[in-house]
Amino acid sequence: MQEIVRQILHCLYYGMTKRMYLESKALELMTLMVQEELEIKENRHNPTLLKLDDVDRIHLARNILLRNLDNPPSLIELAKQAGINERKLKEGFHFCFGITVFGYLHNYRLEQARSLLIAGQLSVKQVARIVGYASPTSFHAAFRKKFGINPGDYLKHCGLRQDEAFSPRVGIVYQPIPPISLYASYSKSFLQATSISQAQTEPERGTQYEVGVKTDLSSRLSATLAFYDLTRSNLPTQDPNNPLLSILVGEQRSRGIELDISGEILPGWNTIAGYAYTDAEITKDNTFTVGNQLNNIPKNSFNLWTTYEIQRGNYKGLGVGLGFYFVGDRQGDLDNTFQLPSYFRTDASLFYKREGLRVGLNFKNLFNIDYFDSASYRDRVFYGDPFTVQGTISWEF
Numbered sequence: 001m002q003e004i005v006r007q008i009l010h011c012l013y014y015g016m017t018k019r020m021y022l023e024s025k026a027l028e029l030m031t032l033m034v035q036e037e038l039e040i041k042e043n044r045h046n047p048t049l050l051k052l053d054d055v056d057r058i059h060l061a062r063n064i065l066l067r068n069l070d071n072p073p074s075l076i077e078l079a080k081q082a083g084i085n086e087r088k089l090k091e092g093f094h095f096c097f098g099i100t101v102f103g104y105l106h107n108y109r110l111e112q113a114r115s116l117l118i119a120g121q122l123s124v125k126q127v128a129r130i131v132g133y134a135s136p137t138s139f140h141a142a143f144r145k146k147f148g149i150n151p152g153d154y155l156k157h158c159g160l161r162q163d164e165a166f167s168p169r170v171g172i173v174y175q176p177i178p179p180i181s182l183y184a185s186y187s188k189s190f191l192q193a194t195s196i197s198q199a200q201t202e203p204e205r206g207t208q209y210e211v212g213v214k215t216d217l218s219s220r221l222s223a224t225l226a227f228y229d230l231t232r233s234n235l236p237t238q239d240p241n242n243p244l245l246s247i248l249v250g251e252q253r254s255r256g257i258e259l260d261i262s263g264e265i266l267p268g269w270n271t272i273a274g275y276a277y278t279d280a281e282i283t284k285d286n287t288f289t290v291g292n293q294l295n296n297i298p299k300n301s302f303n304l305w306t307t308y309e310i311q312r313g314n315y316k317g318l319g320v321g322l323g324f325y326f327v328g329d330r331q332g333d334l335d336n337t338f339q340l341p342s343y344f345r346t347d348a349s350l351f352y353k354r355e356g357l358r359v360g361l362n363f364k365n366l367f368n369i370d371y372f373d374s375a376s377y378r379d380r381v382f383y384g385d386p387f388t389v390q391g392t393i394s395w396e397f
Contacts, residue, residue: 050092052370057084058092067104069112069132072105089097098379106136109145115138117155124151133242165190165203186207204233221263231252231283251284252294270321271306288334296374298328298342321349331377343371343384356396366387 019153050058065072078101079086109131116127116302128139128151134244143151147206187199190203212226234249264270280294280322303326309319325345332338346367351360368387375381 006302017272043063043207050095050198052089052383052386053094054088055096056386058080058089058096059382061089061093061101062104066100066108069105069109070130072132073103075101081126081189091363106142107146109133110143114147114154115150127151154379155202165205171382181214182212183214204232204234206230217261218263221261221265223259223261226258228258230255233284235285250286251281251282252280254278254280254294254297255377256280268309268311269306270308271304273302273304275302276300282334289336292334293331293335295331295376296340298330300326300328302326305347307351309351316352318352319351321347321351323347323349332381333377335377338378340372340375340381341368345369345371345384358392358394358396362390364390 023357035216038044044210061347064078066083073081074269075090076086078348079089090101092106097104098225099107113131116122116130117124122130124139126137133138133139133142140151141153143149147154165188167184167188167190169187171183173181175181175185185208187208189206189208191206208228208230210226210228212224214222214224231251233251235252242295256276258276260272260274262272278297280297282288282290282292282294284290303324304325305321307319307321310316323346325347326342327345328342331339332340336388345365348363348366349360351358356397365385365387371384373382373384
């Protein structure tokens with residue numbers, strides 16, 4: 001289909017010949033689109049089973065696609081680059097992302113275009129070219145169809161927009177004895193609206209309270225215990241009188257405890273450890289049930305990363321590192337209809353430092369466990385990275 005679109009955009013004929021040529025290509029394009037839709041519907045009844053390796057390759061294909069916005073590969077080329085057959089790519093991509101390959105590309109291009117227009121640094125023509133539209137007319141039509149406004153008018157609207165808010169930050173520290181510090185802080189924040197929706201006439205606001213204690217366990221090891229309460233308001237939620245519109249009544253609150261310990265236990269032995277308990281819930285909304293937990297946020301999480309570096313002798317500068325990460329059960333969507341299970345992941349590293357040189361090997365997911373990293377809803381659940389080895393070389397001067 002991509003090749004047909006290219007042929008339409010770069011038609012070399014004129015007059016009646018051009019008209020006949022374009023009509024034939026349009027019919028050919030419509031035929032392929034109908035055929036693809038029928039295949040998708042058929043595959044819903046007879047889905048292809050995907051292995052973990054297939055899912056990884058489908059995500060690789062998506063990344064390849066997004067790295068080549070201005071000149072995306074054809075479906076056949078994309079399948080070859082990702083190491084998966086074309087049929088499995090088409091079916092698996094729709095299963096993983098709920099949309100066809102080039103439907104995903106089309107939406108991503110327009111979202112990127114919208115972000116570039118919001119930034120206000122480029123003209124409409126420049127934005128169209130950056131996101132891969134050779135024809136400004138095609139870009140105008142696609143943008144208007146998706147967002148209901150011409151890109152030029154959208155650019156003017158973004159340029160005239162101005163949001164203002166007072167965001168104070170206040171903190172106090174009290175040290176009753178030298179190794180212990182008590183602190184408290186209060187802050188307000190706002191995120192400037194970037195949507196053209198009526199619901200986004202006010203910025204998103206946040207209010208946070210935090211109290212804590214920091215203590216020096218030794219001259220090289222310290223610990224911090226903090227309690228916090230963060231509320232985000234002016235979040236868009238569905239208008240109960242018109243499901244196609246949004247209004248600003250959404251509110252979410254996160255409360256929790258965080259404990260961090262970091263420093264040098266013995267010469268050459270360093271560690272960073274942390275535990276967090278988080279209660280994140282919806283406190284006001286018209287779409288989701290008040291009291292539901294926010295998705296992808298575990299109530300309990302823990303991490304420990306420790307390294308040891310040889311301090312003297314022939315192997316001075318050689319070191320090893322070991323890390324443990326625990327993430328508890330999390331809700332998979334804001335409706336709280338399913339949960340992502342907890343997981344325990346192990347990472348490791350080998351490194352060597354000498355003067356300004358540092359060479360390292362990092363091993364992520366050392367035991368290659370299967371786990372879910374995040375989710376938006378049931379059809380958008382993402383696996384965590386498999387066993388991965390990354391080498392680094394750096395020189396400081």
